[in-house]
Amino acid sequence: MRSTEFNWFRTFLEQQSGIIISEDKLYLVQSRLKPLLRQHQISDLNQLAKHIKYHASSDISQQAIDAMTTNETLFFRDQYPYDALETLVFPELSHAKGISSPIHIWSAAASRGQEAYSIAIAANESIAQAQKRVRILGTDLSPTAIAYAKAAIYSQMEVQRGMPVTRLVRFFSQQGTHWHVAKDIKNMVQFETANLTEDKLVSQVRRFGPFDVVFLRNVLIYFSAEERKKVIDRIARSMRKGGYLITGATETPEGLNSKWEAVLFKGKRLWKLQ
Numbered sequence: 001m002r003s004t005e006f007n008w009f010r011t012f013l014e015q016q017s018g019i020i021i022s023e024d025k026l027y028l029v030q031s032r033l034k035p036l037l038r039q040h041q042i043s044d045l046n047q048l049a050k051h052i053k054y055h056a057s058s059d060i061s062q063q064a065i066d067a068m069t070t071n072e073t074l075f076f077r078d079q080y081p082y083d084a085l086e087t088l089v090f091p092e093l094s095h096a097k098g099i100s101s102p103i104h105i106w107s108a109a110a111s112r113g114q115e116a117y118s119i120a121i122a123a124n125e126s127i128a129q130a131q132k133r134v135r136i137l138g139t140d141l142s143p144t145a146i147a148y149a150k151a152a153i154y155s156q157m158e159v160q161r162g163m164p165v166t167r168l169v170r171f172f173s174q175q176g177t178h179w180h181v182a183k184d185i186k187n188m189v190q191f192e193t194a195n196l197t198e199d200k201l202v203s204q205v206r207r208f209g210p211f212d213v214v215f216l217r218n219v220l221i222y223f224s225a226e227e228r229k230k231v232i233d234r235i236a237r238s239m240r241k242g243g244y245l246i247t248g249a250t251e252t253p254e255g256l257n258s259k260w261e262a263v264l265f266k267g268k269r270l271w272k273l274q
Contacts, residue, residue: 002046009049013068017141019069029045066143069141075118085213090127101133105135105213109215110139110145113138113145116149136188137191138192139193141196146192153180156177192204211239211243214246217248217251232254233257236258247271259274260273
């Protein structure tokens with residue numbers, strides 16, 4: 001890919017998704033886009049960039065954006081967010097809202113669904129009538145990842161990454177070499193494609209909220225500093241006051257308008273909307 005096409009694609013990707021690709025990541029772009037050449041019978045990456053430029057809303061353009069998203073995740077990633085839900089957040093919400101009130105949770109970078117289903121399992125283990133009370137929205141930029149999450153079928157390797165055996169046998173059923181999420185858990189979660197960098201995000205998720213808890217983990221690092229602030233403000237507008245935001249361990253919610261209070265849990269910070 002020529003430098004002119006590479007730099008154009010970097011700009012296009014940031015405008016469409018907020019994802020920033022640095023100048024030294026040409027190899028990454030080439031490796032992720034090359035499968036599209038075979039799929040659509042395009043001669044080279046320069047021609048692919050040209051097609052995207054003049055057909056920005058085409059399926060190929062969306063597939064190129066999809067190819068550049070990172071869908072690396074696992075069940076109960078880092079563990080402490082789920083410990084925090086069970087021992088701090090859920091008890092506090094039940095005390096404040098009542099033991100029968102609904103709880104709304106958003107997995108805002110849901111990838112292939114492991115995070116959202118982990119939240120559902122944690123809720124089942126610590127909240128009375130969780131299947132009736134807890135509603136979880138999972139969103140991601142990638143339509144491919146969302147389709148995978150909706151199917152709720154995971155390989156042996158995927159469930160081995162973070163899923164304790166006791167939870168696996170309780171909340172999954174094995175069919176051949178794959179594991180299917182139990183229907184009761186699956187019914188607690190709804191998935192949609194959504195772009196965190198678009199202003200319409202707030203209206204898109206409004207019918208599922210306002211949210212008591214939002215997981216926004218390990219995604220802010222891909223945005224510019226200014227875009228991060230806009231994303232944080234969109235998240236805040238979708239939450240209730242006093243709601244919890246759970247970010248990656250090194251991420252901080254700095255919004256243009258929203259304010260957050262740090263709450264320590266096992267040496268890690270959670271964030272409460274002021």
